[in-house]
Structure formats: C-alpha cells, structure tokens
Amino acid sequence: xxxxxxxxxxxxxxxxxxxPEGKPASTVDDAVAAADALxxxxxxxxxVLIGGRGKAGGIKVAESEDEAxxxxxxxxxxxxxxxxxxxPFTVHEVWVEQASAIEAExxxxxxxxxxxxxVIAILSAIGGMNVEEIAERDPSALLKRYIxxxxxxxxxxxxxxxxxxxxxxxALDATGEVLAKLYSMFGASDATLVEVNPLILTADRDVVAxxxxxxxxxxxxxxxxxxxxMSNPSDEDPQEAMAKERGLTYVKLDGxxxxxxxxxxxxxxxxxxxxxxxxxxxxxxxxxxGSKAExxxxxxxxxxxxxxxxxxxFNIFGGITRCDEIxxxxxxxxxxxxxxxxxxVRLDGTNSExxxxxxxxxxLPNLHVEKTMLGAAxxxxxxx
Amino acid sequence: xxxxxxxxxxLVISGLTGREGTFHxxxxxxxxxxxxxxxxxxxxxxxVEGIPIFDTIGEAVSERGANTxxxxxxxxxxxxxxxxxxxxxxxxxxxxxEGIPVHDMLRTYWKAKEAGVRLIGPNCPGVLSPGKANVGIxxxxxxxxxxxxxxxxxxxxxxxxGNELAQAGVxxxxxxxxxxxxxxxxDFIDIIGWFEADPExxxxxxxxxxxxxxxxxxxxxxxxxxxxxxxxxIAGFTAPPGKQMGHxxxxxxxxxxxxxxxxxxxxxxGVRVGRNPTxxxxxxxxxxxSRA
Numbered sequence: 001x002x003x004x005x006x007x008x009x010x011x012x013x014x015x016x017x018x019x020p021e022g023k024p025a026s027t028v029d030d031a032v033a034a035a036d037a038l039x040x041x042x043x044x045x046x047x048v049l050i051g052g053r054g055k056a057g058g059i060k061v062a063e064s065e066d067e068a069x070x071x072x073x074x075x076x077x078x079x080x081x082x083x084x085x086x087x088p089f090t091v092h093e094v095w096v097e098q099a100s101a102i103e104a105e106x107x108x109x110x111x112x113x114x115x116x117x118x119v120i121a122i123l124s125a126i127g128g129m130n131v132e133e134i135a136e137r138d139p140s141a142l143l144k145r146y147i148x149x150x151x152x153x154x155x156x157x158x159x160x161x162x163x164x165x166x167x168x169x170x171a172l173d174a175t176g177e178v179l180a181k182l183y184s185m186f187g188a189s190d191a192t193l194v195e196v197n198p199l200i201l202t203a204d205r206d207v208v209a210x211x212x213x214x215x216x217x218x219x220x221x222x223x224x225x226x227x228x229x230m231s232n233p234s235d236e237d238p239q240e241a242m243a244k245e246r247g248l249t250y251v252k253l254d255g256x257x258x259x260x261x262x263x264x265x266x267x268x269x270x271x272x273x274x275x276x277x278x279x280x281x282x283x284x285x286x287x288x289x290g291s292k293a294e295x296x297x298x299x300x301x302x303x304x305x306x307x308x309x310x311x312x313x314f315n316i317f318g319g320i321t322r323c324d325e326i327x328x329x330x331x332x333x334x335x336x337x338x339x340x341x342x343x344x345v346r347l348d349g350t351n352s353e354x355x356x357x358x359x360x361x362x363x364l365p366n367l368h369v370e371k372t373m374l375g376a377a378x379x380x381x382x383x384x
Numbered sequence: 385x386x387x388x389x390x391x392x393x394x395l396v397i398s399g400l401t402g403r404e405g406t407f408h409x410x411x412x413x414x415x416x417x418x419x420x421x422x423x424x425x426x427x428x429x430x431x432v433e434g435i436p437i438f439d440t441i442g443e444a445v446s447e448r449g450a451n452t453x454x455x456x457x458x459x460x461x462x463x464x465x466x467x468x469x470x471x472x473x474x475x476x477x478x479x480x481x482e483g484i485p486v487h488d489m490l491r492t493y494w495k496a497k498e499a500g501v502r503l504i505g506p507n508c509p510g511v512l513s514p515g516k517a518n519v520g521i522x523x524x525x526x527x528x529x530x531x532x533x534x535x536x537x538x539x540x541x542x543x544x545x546g547n548e549l550a551q552a553g554v555x556x557x558x559x560x561x562x563x564x565x566x567x568x569x570x571d572f573i574d575i576i577g578w579f580e581a582d583p584e585x586x587x588x589x590x591x592x593x594x595x596x597x598x599x600x601x602x603x604x605x606x607x608x609x610x611x612x613x614x615x616x617x618i619a620g621f622t623a624p625p626g627k628q629m630g631h632x633x634x635x636x637x638x639x640x641x642x643x644x645x646x647x648x649x650x651x652x653x654g655v656r657v658g659r660n661p662t663x664x665x666x667x668x669x670x671x672x673x674s675r676a
Contacts (some may be wrong), residue, residue: 008522012540028635070551081638086626112486112566112567114566114567114597114633115489115596115597115598115601117493117494117567117573118490119490127649132639140594142589149490149491149494150494188488190485190486192486192566195659197633217485217487218485219459219483219485219486219632220485220486220487220488221459223460223485225561226667249630251627251628253622253624261540262540263538263539263540263541264538264564264593264594264629264634265536265537265538265539265540265541265542265564265591265619265630265631266538266541266544266619266632267542267629267630268538268594268615268619268620268623268629269541269595269619269635270663271620271621271622271623271658271659272619272621272622272643272660273619274622275621275622276659276660281622284623284627284630286630287667296565303517317540317543318523319509319521319526319540319543319546320523320541321524321540348544348547349523349526349547350523350525353598367580372662373544373660373661374660374662380408
C-alpha cells in the first residue's frame, strides 16, 4: 500500500524526522484557512499517488491568500497523469505547507533488496530527480549501503554514509540522524520502501524531508491499524474497487477480452496466450486455489461490469480447485446476471469430466468449450 | 533419488489440526508420506486420525524423529512456527502459508541460512517427489516418477506444465514450488543446484514470472554451474508496470523485473524459453528424447 505524500510526512514526523509544517485540506476554504494559519509564502501540493505532480501543475507556491485560493481551486478536482501515463488520478486532497528556503537537494531512501535479502540504504548528493535519472546521469553519485542481518543503521553509520556522499560538514550529524530514523521507521512500520526526494538543506542549515514516498507491506497491515486506515479507495477504478470488496485479486487492463483463471501464474500465462493470439486482455482475475461456485459468480459480475469486455475466457486447471465447482459457478452466474458476450471455457484437471458434463447439460447460450489453453485463447480472440 | 522430500522424510505439520491442515495433511499421508506428528500449542496428547499432536516441534523431533517440517498456520503466526522448526533441528522447512509479512521473512530467511536449514516457500504449493512423498498441496495424481525436475514460482502453472509432460509420457524427479513472495527461503539458484546434483534428474524445467531478478541470476548460475539441460517458461509478458499480479512478488518495478528481460537473460545463456506452457513442455520432451 502506497501512502500519500502527507501521510508519509506525518509518519516521518511521528518518528522524529524533520518535515515542513503543513495541513491537509479537501476543500478550497480549508486550504485557504490552512495557508493563512501557516503564513506566506506556502506551497499547495496535490495529493495523488504518482510522480511528476509538479510538471502537471499540481504543485504551486502561494504568496498571498488570493493566490492560495486560486491554486486550491485549480488543483482540487484536477486530473493528473503520471510520467508513464498512469491514471488519470483525481485530486481529492491538497497538502498546504510552509515554503522552504532550499540551499541543496539530496536523495535518500531505504529499500528492501529482494535478491540480496537485505535492507539497503541509498544516499545521493544529487536530488530532485528520480532515482533512475540519477543512476543514468552518474551511477557513482548513488551511494548504497547494505544493512547486514543482525545489525542496524545508527546515527554514526548514517553520518559516515553522508560524509562518503560528499555532503557538507555541518550537515553530516543531522543527515546521519535522519537516515537512522528512516531506517528505524522502515522496520517499525513494515515498510518496503521509504524514499525522501528531495531531502533538503535549508538556508538555516537544517536537514528536512521535503517529499515522501512510502510503501507499506499489505501483508503486515494487520499489525498497523493506523496505517490500514490511510488507504485511499476513492482513487480506484470501479471494477478494482468492486473486486477488492469481494476479496478477489483483480487488475484492470486496457483490452476487451475478459479473463478468469485460477492461480496467479496460470492467470498471467493466460493473458500472455490471449496477447499471442492477437487479442488484448481486459483484466487479470485470479479466482484463487480451491475456488467455489460463489466466488465464480462474484468474479463474473466484476469482469462483465467492465463495458469494454466483448468476450470472456475461463481458463481453469483444477488442482485443489474442482472443475465441477467451477461449472456450477458458471451455471449459477448465468441464472443471476446478464451475460451477453460470448464465453469460452477451458476446464482441465480435477473433476474436469464432471464439470464439462454439467456445462453440456445446462446448454448455456453462446458458451463454447475448448480442450486446450491455447485453443481457448485463439477461439476467444476470434469471438471478441 | 529426488530432492528435498524422499522415502525417508519424516514430516511434522504445524497447523495439522486446522481445517485445511487436516485435509492436506491426510492427503499427504494417503500418498505415502510418513507423517509422524502434528503440532498445535495446547493440543498436545490429541491426535488427528492417528497422527499424534504435540505442543511443540521440539517434542515431535525428539519423540517421533521428525526431520522435515511443513508450516500450515495462519500468516501472523507463520514466522514463529518456522523459527521454532529451525530451532528444533529439522533439515527442511516447507512453508505453504500465504500472506506472511516480508519483514518477518527477512528475519526468518537469515535464521534458516545461519542454521543450515533448507527453507522452501512461503506462499508455495510444497514439494512432490512422485512415488515417494508429497509435502504440501500439489495434486499428486497428475504426476509420475521420471527424469524431469520442475521448479516454479506458481502453483497452477506447475500443474499445467506437469500435466502436459505427463500426457507426453514423461515424469518428474521432484516438483518444487518455490513460492510467489518477494522473499522466499530458496531461490531458483538453490533449487536448480540441488537438481544438478541429483542423479535421477536429467533435465530441469524452471517456471518464472515477473518481479525481482531471480530468473536473471539463475541464468548466470546455469551458464557457470549447470551441465544438465534447462528449459524455462516466464509468465507475465502482458503485465503492466507497478501492478501486483496476484502473487506478492509478481510486480514490475519501474523498468526492472519484466518477463521480456528475464526471457532474454535466459536465452542469452543458451536456455531455451517456451512461449507458452505447451511449447515449454514440448521443448522439454524433445530435449529429453534426443538424449535418450
């Protein structure tokens, strides 16, 4: 789960990491009141889960109440696309904060290196651009330090890192402190990514986190009730929200072939097979191991509520999942909801003969059975 | 020989008394696995269809000689159960549980490493050595004993490819579910290394997917250390960046972890990569046939 900038900053503040003073607001009046209370100049920042907000016009400096109002009006409700075309995301909240006098911009992050199975701290004297750009411009400018298992990143180790990165002498202690606190927050919050870009040096020679990017491990939310409440469902696609509510693993894509598979790997493989057959998948939906009839009805409702879907493919290999249960689910779904697109079904594995028998007896309209995964992919692409 | 689970596997199951634990534990026993004990705190002295339950894994090891542990407990207790198994001195821990916090796995991974315990999973379907033992939830009836070792990050995709191999008349030495999480106890490199050392395995099929760089590292390892033919399949060519595709570990971060990059890394080291599960099985069968 990704946190919004201000949610991340509130978490920073709770762990003693300096951030500019600010307030969140979801209406223009609240934003103006926040600006008045903080004083001018201040910055009005769109709160959406993508980078490139500044370039998209989502971050503006206000010198006066009138400007604060104008910026809040422009930014609240605006639609922002990410640098890779993500979104659009609608801005429901802004974060209003005191403007900082920036002397220097750096980059700091704590991430999980899944191949080394270690946590890694990264610091760079170059900041304000994304880490890939820094790496491209000057890989040696990115200083990386593995935190060996059983050890920690304390302020002294952080200070050493800061010195190695070439930060100014009078900022080393403060930067060391910030790195140590970021590291302890990373563990305490079950984060998988904590990034500060830029980490700034102010005119008063303070080290302050001017932005935040924090990802929390979804699997650990059970022990972080406060963080679990921060999720921001209003940004979600309607089908994704519906799937989430029903406990289904669904990802929306751009195409028109609706897909339901069992197991994440087989489902991904099914998307690939449809694409190889010349089609374009509309979604990823893993009905899960041991799928029961009720889950199939739920899944079909989610997939068919996407108006772009013109044909549907079921690709099931029953291991623990029983194909007769899947067939019962399909039959029930036809009774309960309007399915007006052609459906191609491939059922193989445990109890497949029983499942196919049930489907044949039900004589469902516009439902086509294929024996193999590749045959089914080709058929559904023809019909879409 | 096979790898990881064998005729001499003596299995203790943490979570045997739960509904799923009982179902799969009894299926494993039915297959011929020597299930010697179950573990559930405060239920010591009971039994599940004749399998004795102990309060701790340590007791199952000392009283019943358990050498392999299967973890079937809910995610929030799973790391503690794995650590208990490592401390109890089993040789192999196989964790089926899905949804374990990644920081818990980080700690457990290094504990297993230091103790020299082989950890498989979590979030995996287990390990099957056809005709010998089945530990986990792999539906064993599709598979026969034979010369192909399979290692996979995905359960159902393994069954799909295994079934296609079986239909072509080729069986398996062992089938290892590596797990779909960002941090798993054993990577492709570890498991392919064990297959390389196993005299019964003649060819290795590896099934990867988007996310991380385990496949890229495996490509290097295969080029340097593996003499047996390896055939690969990678799922997720159509997966968009930044989206988690079912498995916690299946996510393309920025431009890294794509299926395309993985397939190219493997092909660059001479590993044949099937475009789909069917073609992958066909390549494996053809390669085995040409060696026979």
